[in-house]
Amino acid sequence: MSNASPRLFGTDGIRGRFGEPPLDRATVTALAVQLAATLRERGNGAPPRIVLGGDTRESTPEICRWLAAGLGDGGIDVRYAGVIPTPGVAYLARQLDAAAGVVVSASHNPYPDNGIKLLDPRGFKWSDEDELALERRLGASSGAVGPVRDLPEGRPRIETDLRERYLRHLAGTVPGERPLDGLRLVLDAGNGAASTYAGELFERLGARVTLLNADPDGRNVNERCGSTAPGEMAARVVAEGADLGAAFDGDADRCILADERGTVRDGDAILYLWAICLHRSGRLHPPKIVATSMSNLGLERALAAEGIDVVRCNVGDRYVVEAMRQEGILLGGEQSGHIVQSELSSTGDGLLTALQIAWLRRQSDQLLSAMLAPFRRYPQVLLNVKVAKKVDFKILPAVTETARSVEDRLGEDGRLVLRYSGTEPLARIMIEGPEQVVIDALAEELAVAIRGDLGAG
Numbered sequence: 001m002s003n004a005s006p007r008l009f010g011t012d013g014i015r016g017r018f019g020e021p022p023l024d025r026a027t028v029t030a031l032a033v034q035l036a037a038t039l040r041e042r043g044n045g046a047p048p049r050i051v052l053g054g055d056t057r058e059s060t061p062e063i064c065r066w067l068a069a070g071l072g073d074g075g076i077d078v079r080y081a082g083v084i085p086t087p088g089v090a091y092l093a094r095q096l097d098a099a100a101g102v103v104v105s106a107s108h109n110p111y112p113d114n115g116i117k118l119l120d121p122r123g124f125k126w127s128d129e130d131e132l133a134l135e136r137r138l139g140a141s142s143g144a145v146g147p148v149r150d151l152p153e154g155r156p157r158i159e160t161d162l163r164e165r166y167l168r169h170l171a172g173t174v175p176g177e178r179p180l181d182g183l184r185l186v187l188d189a190g191n192g193a194a195s196t197y198a199g200e201l202f203e204r205l206g207a208r209v210t211l212l213n214a215d216p217d218g219r220n221v222n223e224r225c226g227s228t229a230p231g232e233m234a235a236r237v238v239a240e241g242a243d244l245g246a247a248f249d250g251d252a253d254r255c256i257l258a259d260e261r262g263t264v265r266d267g268d269a270i271l272y273l274w275a276i277c278l279h280r281s282g283r284l285h286p287p288k289i290v291a292t293s294m295s296n297l298g299l300e301r302a303l304a305a306e307g308i309d310v311v312r313c314n315v316g317d318r319y320v321v322e323a324m325r326q327e328g329i330l331l332g333g334e335q336s337g338h339i340v341q342s343e344l345s346s347t348g349d350g351l352l353t354a355l356q357i358a359w360l361r362r363q364s365d366q367l368l369s370a371m372l373a374p375f376r377r378y379p380q381v382l383l384n385v386k387v388a389k390k391v392d393f394k395i396l397p398a399v400t401e402t403a404r405s406v407e408d409r410l411g412e413d414g415r416l417v418l419r420y421s422g423t424e425p426l427a428r429i430m431i432e433g434p435e436q437v438v439i440d441a442l443a444e445e446l447a448v449a450i451r452g453d454l455g456a457g
Helices: 025-042 060-073 088-093 128-140 160-171 196-205 231-240 267-280 297-304 317-327 350-363 397-413 435-454
Strands: 014-017 049-054 079-082 099-104 113-119 182-187 208-212 244-248 255-258 288-292 311-315 331-334 339-341 380-386 415-420 426-432
Touching: 025 060, 025 099, 025 113, 025 128, 049 060, 049 088, 060 079, 060 099, 060 113, 079 088, 079 160, 088 099, 088 113, 088 160, 088 350, 088 435, 113 128, 113 317, 160 350, 182 196, 182 231, 196 208, 196 350, 208 231, 231 244, 231 255, 244 350, 244 397, 255 267, 255 350, 267 288, 267 297, 267 331, 267 339, 267 350, 288 297, 288 317, 317 331, 317 339, 339 350, 350 397, 380 415, 380 435, 397 435, 415 435
Parallel strands: 049 079, 049 099, 182 208, 182 244, 288 311, 288 331
Antiparallel strands: 014 113, 099 113, 244 255, 331 339, 380 426, 415 426
16 A cells, blocks of 8 residues: 555545455454554553444454454454444443544445444544544555454454443433333334344333334345335334334434324434424524535525524534534534434434434424424435546536536525535535426536546446
């Protein structure tokens, strides 16, 4: 690996195909050795501790063994939680006074992919600067890392009490012994990390739960289910006469809802409802939330009517958290369902989000659809264009001219966001405006310009 190579870390850690660089054994163990050295240098002489866990992909235990072997050779005390949501590792890193948390997951991606996410002692994702420093260290040490012992099956040993500690933490975020008594819920675990957590958590708190897609086989994570495909969950809400439904992604840091009518409600709707409830109870100080450039203009308008401002940031939950911390804002999130309430979590937590919204619904005499009625989405189109390479849009004359024309025609009644995917060879076009047919046509105009300059064939 050289410093001229493509970045190892993307917008959500390392991501790739299992068995291929950077998720091959040699790279993963070398990364673990350099991570161990970095943490030892930061420490006070005592062996640094790491909390390790991951999702349900068939490759996750193998990658965890590779990581544990490299970390163990580097003098690290590895506490292994086995299958656990990403926010569970974040919570345990704080509780166990760990030097870092390491999560093996590819989030919402299909099963052949996997990834590695790094969390700091406070449960926040590593900064771009820290990731780059580790990446450079790995590049500089290429070939210098000796052989790392292979751990056998069953090692590292799963510490089952870590799961219970996380469940108790979640349950403790709402008051009372059975605060969800009488509530009927449909939960879609996406065959991911929420599979052995979701049903038990909500049933402990008194809810009647219909649990979907909680039988992971290593290959069915996110397969036509979970937060990226919430249709089955939404339909079951209606069929069961449930009060609401929630769907989670592979590592359960996202949550997508459905109201009692079966209408799917994304992260923008969750932000709206949570924000106004906090604001009306006098807890939203300052009266602002953080949302990304992709959040719907309707969120901004609906919150403005309540006296709540929206601070926009780049796409990525780490950027949401950074903006929240910089401005002292309590609540922030993404349309995709990553929601952070900083008093309760350091990162997006799908189970926590679903629990908080369920509790708000339980406290209300309104149905969820009525609670969300003031939030009206602007028509929106999201269009992905496959590209052969990623070039600054500003130096592409046809794209720049078309984008300017689109913005002029939208005026103040719409928005254009043009960006590249952080993990895939895609240009992403997002347009909002008063009329769907108009914005669909504008998006296609821009797509044609992008294909002309960057098309992947």
